[in-house]
Amino acid sequence: MVSSCSLLPRTGPNKREIYSGSVQREGDAFVVAVNDRVTRTTAVVPALGFSNDFRNAAQLGSDTIRPGDVLSLTIWENVDKPLLGPAGQVSAVLTEVQVDGAGFIFVPYAGRIRAAGNTPESIRRVISSKLEEQTPDPQVEVRRAAGDGSTVSLVGSVGGQGVYAIERPTRTLSTMLAHAGGVTITPEIAQVTVLRGNQRGQIWFQDLYEYPELDIALRAGDRILVEEDTRAFTALGATGTQSRVNFTSKNLSAIEAIAQVGGLTSNSADPTGVFIFRNEPEEISNQVLGRTDLTGAQRMVYVLNLTEPNGMFVARDFVVRDGDTLYVTEAPITTWNKTIAGLTGSLGGISSVDSLAQIAGL
Secondary structure, eight states: OTGGGGGSOOSSOOHHHHHHTBGGGTOSBEEEEOOHHHHHHHOOOOOOBOOHHHHTOOOOOTTOOOTTOEEEEEEEOSSSSOSSSOTTOOEEEEEEEEOOTTSEEEETTTEEEEOTTOOHHHHHHHHHHHHTTTSSSOEEEEEEEOOSSSEEEEEESBSSOEEEEOOGGGOBHHHHHHHTTOBSSOGGGEEEEEEETTEEEEEETTHHHHOGGGOOBOOTTOEEEEEEOOOEEEEEESBSOOEEEEOSSSSEEHHHHHHHTTOBOTTTEEEEEEEEEEEEOHHHHHHHHTOSOOOSOEEEEEEEOTTSTTHHHHHHHOEEOTTOEEEEEEOHHHHHHHHHHHHHHHHHHHHHHHHHHHHTTO
């Protein structure tokens, strides 16, 4: 009967078979019972954030002019025959004066003027000084209209993908995301990536509001990507669902992972046999095992016993990580029932064959 157990249909290995593959039994995996110390040592979540280059960048001046911007000029002259308009007209309006790629604009009688890097006020003074030589006491007004001199692109799970100009209300990452319609996925699993030249920074969407110091200033040419968290774990064995499951929060505990797959199967699961299979980095492996000689990633099998007095609390504190395999063994009584059913079914089949043979006269 015992030897027939390995031939029965089942969802995977039993506890005895998992323990037989441990290093302690000349296997290649470390089997570790989870306790409070292990939960603290293994509680590692992805560290997302911006480098100092991103965080120390000051906000762009809202009036700073850049190549591609559009200016609007109005010039008043206190003469009967003005330079820039017909006789009797006191003002001339130059609309949509484009700042060229080199950062210059052209104003009649004032010539080619450097605009990029300056403010409307500084350009006003330059134009006034140049026109004073040809017309008495010119009055100049310079306005910065909407242009494409400072823009960022937003793609992914946002309300409106596209190219947006950096303006006074949208000079930071959070305000630009709001201007684009916000994120369209669950905020708890939304990740925001900013690409700036050859630099890359990534942050959890919620952290932008929980930690205001992480809300960086934008720069022209920034590319912003909003996407859903791609981390997942695999659930197998006596659980409600056997599949690859995506994370639903930034931090996912073992108890939440079990609940996410429908819990343990009530008529077959063994609550003393909840296993987490993981390739653990060298540093954490040495800390968990109290060693210093391990090199490279180690195969670790963490065991959770939900029937222990502190078992549910330990499972609540144990952090599941990307790529983990959650496996729940079947209860011994389930295996026993399968064995009995298999034996009685086989004996019944033999009896039926014998009866048929007698009827046929064999």
